[in-house]
Amino acid sequence: MAEYGIKVGGSSVSSARNIDIVADLIVKQYLSNPADNINVVVSAIGKDPAGTRTEKVTDMLLDLAKLILEKKSPKKNALAVEKKLTETSGVHTDIIHHLHIDYRTADYPLSNLGLAVADAMSKIKRKENINPYQIKDALAAMGELSSTPIVAAVVQHKLEKKWESLETKLAKEKMLRPEEQAVLNRLRAANGVYAHVVDSRHAGFITDSNFTKATLLDSSLDTEIARHHASLRAQYPHSILMYSGFVGRDIEGNTTTIGRDGSNTTKTALAVAANEQAITIYSDTDGVLLVNPKIVPNSQTARSLDYIETVLLAKFGGMKVLEEAGLYPLIRAKKYIPITVKNTFNPDDPGTLITHEAPPSVPTMKGLGILHDMHYREFAVQDPRAFQQLERTLASYKGVNILKSTLESNGAKKIGKFVFAADRKLEKRHGAEYFAGALTDRIIKNVFGGQAPKSFHHSAGSLVTIVGRELGNSHKDMSRVYDILSKANGGGTDTNTHKLPVWTTPDSIHLYMDQGTTNNVVNMLYNKLKKINVVLYGLGNIGPAFLQKAIENYDELGITVTGIVDSSGGYAKIGGFTTHDLEAIIAAKKGKTSLKEAAESSLVEGGIYLAPEAAKNFRNLRDFCKGDTVLVDATSESSMIHRLAYALHLGAKVISVNKAPYAVEKDNGHAKRQIPQLFEALLENRLFNRGTVGADIGVPGKLLDILIKNPAYVTVRGCSSGTLGYTTTLIEEGKPLSDGVQGAIAEGFTEPNPYKDFSGNDVLNKMVVLWRTIATKYGLDPFDIKVSHESYLAPAIRKYEELTGKPFETSDLSGLTKTAFVERMKMLDGPFKALQKGLPEGYVLRYVGEISYDEATKKYSISVGMREVHKTNSLGSLKGPDNRILFGINSSPDDLQDFASGKGAGIVETANAIMRDLKEIVSMARGEYGGRKIGYVKRPLSERPTHLPMVNWHRPSQKATALMGYSQFLK
Ligand SMILES: NC(=O)c1ccc[n+]([C@@H]2O[C@H](COP(=O)([O-])OP(=O)(O)OC[C@H]3O[C@@H](n4cnc5c(N)ncnc54)[C@H](OP(=O)(O)O)[C@@H]3O)[C@@H](O)[C@H]2O)c1
Structure with a gap:
């Protein structure tokens, strides 16, 4: 049996309604192929902006830990703790109530939470030497340990109902359709246990004892999780195994939490151990948006990302779906399992596919990240040694994270330039001068012996990062970026961004800028660098000639052909066709190979065939590369009028060389409207x-x-x-x-x-x-x-x-x-x-x-x-x-x-x-x-x-x- 993975993010379990929706998705996948097994990893209950709760359960639990650890009078403290405990437990019991499931579902973890709180309180009372981080972990882990049984109970309930209805139907009608019979066979084989809850602490997720920032041990990644999973699978060969994300335990048995990218790490580690074929991450956006929609409304989705792009986006303030830590188990095991990020609330959208791939033939912007609270410093220095000393002093300052340091020579003049991220919490604690004045004073004292250097400059700003494989090596894209920067700031002011640091890595372009200009620049960058997607209907004489021209202009114009349709159906690719793909398609068509035949012979790697009926629906093709899409009509069919009108309705643009739709008569279908x-x-x-x-x-x-x-x-x-x-x-x-x-x-x-x-x-x-x-x-x-x-x-x-x-x-x-x-x-x-x-x-x-x-x-x-x-x-x-x-x-x-x-x-x-x-x-x-x-x-x-x-x-x-x-x- 092939195993598949699902990770359910916090936003998908934030309310009873959302849990019901995501449980349907799990059930659907479980029933879709009786030969597949599913392992689900569940996150803690997230914020519920639709309801009244603006806090995630994990944050509520951490607040609870904070209250326990506060050194107030024991009585006052006990009251505050009691209140928060009731509130946190209440979130779960409320959801259970609305889901109409058995209260005992979450009883065990919730009473555990009560015990953990009581235990910590009594230790404090007895003035025992306690590790506050350990207490934080003991409480934070309860988020996942409580949400997992709730989701499992809903899945269990839905599948029980399904089993019952099929048994009843069979008894009544004596026969089921073959696909229904297959589902019933599977449900019978599961023997009443459809969703089995797994406490990850007892399933091989062993970490170090670095509480709140624990890391899975190599032995856990290499053998322990796999061993436990194999034994669970042997015991429950037909059940959905529901693991609690984020949590583990150290070798002494203490509860720990995987500090960095916790639930994702649980998922990828399990995926390796269970030899999963693919992972779906359920979140609340249609995949990975190119840029924060608060800055660019209607931002496109990146339909495909590779591991490097995914990590860079997470690191530099783009959309965070998976961090380096979350991908680590896959990279370590060299098991590059494809991951699809999908929207729980719009599951028909194909989402974003994350794979481990070679760089594309044409560099493409895959996202824009923004990090605020950045600082930029320039100091005139005497020699490289002074520069190194400067670098060391800066790096040793608490809360400073240097992102870029360069020593530039301007004739005899040498200037050290630094861009660093500042820890906002420290600034809050020590005042706004913490990184401006105080740090400069320290540098003057340490590096320049108390004498201010001849020239120095500092400013606070933001770092905008453009992510895309090989983008940093693309001269064309760099010149577009410089063009935008010079336009954005008009010159002459201290926000003249192009004089501020700009640097590249092969897969990213970094721009330091004044915070006030960020949104404007990000909008311009997005508009200039986004791909314009093309869906082509008609591949006779004109269609291939157009594709040839598109190939010649792919990079220059920043276009991507994402789907092509002829009378045999559609051919599309997530993220769009490369120029090589298009050349192969043109050649095949010249040789009288239809798109259907091309797809059947896997002409293009990753190409997906759509039957003619499905290809008629423009949306099906557009969604392979959602964003600014253009429908090109190079058929000679008057019925294309429906596709054109629908594409316009969806906000796409239309190009026609086929005049037939424009000349239809009044009584033709919906011509009066169209x-x-x-x-x-x-x-x-x-x-x-x-x-x-x-x-x-x-x-x-x-x-x-x-x-x-x-x-x-x-x-x-x-x-x-x-x-x-x-x-x-x-x-x-x-x-x-x-x-x-x-x-x-x-x-x-x-x-x-x-x-x-x-x-x-x-x-x-x-x-x-x-x-x-x-x-x-x-x-x-x-x-x-x-x-x-x-x-x-x-x-x-x-x-x-x-x-x-x-x-x-x-x-x-x-x-x-x-x-x-x-x-x-x-x-x-x-x-x-x-x-x-x-x-x-x-x-x-x-x-x-x-x-x-x-x-x-x-x-x-x-x-x-x-x-x-x-x-x-x-x-x-x-x-x-x-x-x-x-x-x-x-x-x-x-x-x-x-x-x-x-x-x-x-x-x-x-x-x-x-x-x-x-x-x-x-x-x-x-x-x-x-x-x-x-x-x-x-x-x-x-x-x-x-x-x-x-x-x-x-x-x-x-x-x-x-x-x-x-x-x-x-x-
Ligand atoms: N030639 C010119 O000088 C010129 C000038 C201006 C405008 N035009 C216009 O350009 C258009 C295309 O001309 P052409 O010579 O390339 O025509 P063509 O060789 O007949 O090509 C038509 C294409 O449309 C495809 N097709 C047919 N029904 C379809 C459907 N329901 N959905 C999707 N695709 C479908 C055909 O598929 P198959 O390949 O599977 O048959 C073929 O690829 C015509 O409207 C023509 O009037 C031509």
């Missing part, structure tokens, strides 16, 4: 769709720039299809239509289904995207517009029918494969040639999309179709896949006021468009750019003005009566 949401997000810099019209030439952005100026109305006219432009040019050069179609497919200009281009639907959709942007600006109904639409092929089809007298079959065109489509187009080669011939002198054919505005009726309309255009006209002179979109501002586009022009299709160009949008999002996330401020009329859809009835633009008529000549104004 279309306004999407376009409002576009105007609010939450959604970016540069690539949906004209690949990378910037059409949507140009329109937004125009709308910012609040014109009365905007009109649009243009050739917006790379495919149709390319084909038209070839026809003009005398080549057949089918060659043009084939060439456009080969160049990657066409939509996945080429009929989407040749039907004109693609151009129409682009006009709809632009129109709905305009409609949203003016508060118009985005679904209500008159559309006239004719396909690119329509004039040639009419010609074909005229020439042959036979109908041309169009109903199956949209279902043809690319090859079959090219083949069918051969039938129209001749008719296209005939059309060319029939054009008036100086005119060419152009497929034009237009959004017009009728000033008389104040109504917009869209028209899309083949037009005769003079070849000197700005649309007539277009060549190949180039697009040109003309904008009229308070006028028709004839009075050309603005335009976007260039290659409007292509794989590289479209991938570039995604990158450009992504760069905009990144610079906004880093606080470098505020985005466009476009005011718009916000009103519910039902109150938006209606216009002329809409025609169904998805079924273009192939039978329009005549070519519309626009030549009269396209001179």
Whole structure:
């Protein structure tokens, strides 16, 4: 049987309700796989901010010890002790009462607490020589020794109920489902003992006698705990073993507490001894937050940490989940068991995975720590010997913990610089001058023989530490940090942080600064160094091209691709894919390997596969790397509208090159709600769709720039299809239509289904995207517009029918494969040639999309179709896949006021468009750019003005009566 570990932190057992929640999680894991065994380590009851108790039970017990040790009159003392004892016991009995469990559950440890108190009091009365630390331990240990049986009783109760219900069901129905039968078998095997309480003092947790700061003995770590555990497992092969964290005993049998990272040490020592496969630590945040949310609200979570990062964070004021001492048993035994830190109150969140790993390919900030009460000293010294003496004097001063000392030479001048942490308690006791004045006096006396040095300087401040493997060696990150420091303080003042000490280790960057600037600097550092996560839907032509560009910009932009989805499902990785992972995925996909197959062959270490249904839920992918996330849509599915709307709802940003979701009709699912949401997000810099019209030439952005100026109305006219432009040019050069179609497919200009281009639907959709942007600006109904639409092929089809007298079959065109489509187009080669011939002198054919505005009726309309255009006209002179979109501002586009022009299709160009949008999002996330401020009329859809009835633009008529000549104004 495989063994698994759980550690339940103080916040998860702080109230009856929380104990009930965490007990459910333990039960769930126990029942999820009957072949696994579970060992739980429980902490003492923590603070209950939701209730009224602001003190942890351990602190209450230490207060109790303090009262016992106080040298007051025995009578007064006894009363105060009695009161505190009742209060502390009351916390437990209250919880037991609310949990409706047997009072005897905690009776034994609580009466032990009473005995420990009575024992200590009588020793004091008899004036026996007692060790106060020993008394503290005897009492503090009661926290864990009392909470463990309570949690165990709740787990026991839940499993008894489960057993009962399954037995009843079996008796009634004579058969259980196989998974239910497996659970029942396990419960029967446990023989009524589902949760067995283990007092760690009697389970091999032997420590030295360094009371309150005890350390487990090597023999305990190497053999004793394992021996006891093996024997307990033999006795209770199917029970959950519930160990009390933090406590141990010395070889004389006295109770001790493991001073540093106590319950975690109990857990990791037990994990090694029991050969556990994995550990889950239950806490009250979604894993390890990058920075204290009091300073940066909505801080991201580090989805993965390695041991070094974890320890550095704990040491330098970041989130403390495990300290060096807590990891020591694993490191000593070289058993690098993965640890997941999860939120008891949000167990679906994947939390943070802590592993023992090699440094990543791209350095990533994994957290920011802040330590206040720091001091900085500078002294001019004569020589290195004086510097050493200075260092020794400082180090010997009580409460000083030197973090950095350097001797710097400035010409002949030598300056010793020190950053040290000051023990706040001492300052409280001895006054604010303890570390400032008194320490300086002592140094002047000891090191400088009573004569103040030529120059010296001291200041109190804070130390901000940025943690991340190899971050200290990353020139790019260091230059970002210096950039922030110089911006943060503007120069000229004594808070000019970049003149204050900054130093690095390979895995950390340390910045000493004035306390007043800390929050500001931490916010800036966080914004500049945090990763922006990307979830990509669609891995056809555009998706891999975008990934290639993402790889090139990974470090520069600070982005991480965390999940990728194709039609076979999703592939994701906790902490995100490395650039190597992405290269492997691109290569696999090029070789026609789906993501599902890639996952099945474990293409990426640590990669996790999500079935298509699960991958549809954006949240499932986002959570692999929670934080600022961008959804990139490079599919051609209109159903992506749901994912886009949900991502926006979750606060993510969206980038689209897929225009289908923006063009859905009113009766499509939740379009009535989602279309306004999407376009409002576009105007609010939450959604970016540069690539949906004209690949990378910037059409949507140009329109937004125009709308910012609040014109009365905007009109649009243009050739917006790379495919149709390319084909038209070839026809003009005398080549057949089918060659043009084939060439456009080969160049990657066409939509996945080429009929989407040749039907004109693609151009129409682009006009709809632009129109709905305009409609949203003016508060118009985005679904209500008159559309006239004719396909690119329509004039040639009419010609074909005229020439042959036979109908041309169009109903199956949209279902043809690319090859079959090219083949069918051969039938129209001749008719296209005939059309060319029939054009008036100086005119060419152009497929034009237009959004017009009728000033008389104040109504917009869209028209899309083949037009005769003079070849000197700005649309007539277009060549190949180039697009040109003309904008009229308070006028028709004839009075050309603005335009976007260039290659409007292509794989590289479209991938570039995604990158450009992504760069905009990144610079906004880093606080470098505020985005466009476009005011718009916000009103519910039902109150938006209606216009002329809409025609169904998805079924273009192939039978329009005549070519519309626009030549009269396209001179
Ligand atoms: N080519 C251009 O010049 C250009 C210009 C501007 C915009 N665009 C747009 O870019 C988009 C992508 O074009 P493309 O040529 O790369 O298309 P594509 O080759 O057909 O790729 C589409 C991708 O979407 C995936 N997919 C399909 N259904 C999915 C679903 N339900 N969930 C997640 N993924 C799904 C497909 O998976 P499989 O791989 O498993 O089939 C494929 O990877 C299109 O919307 C297109 O209009 C293209």
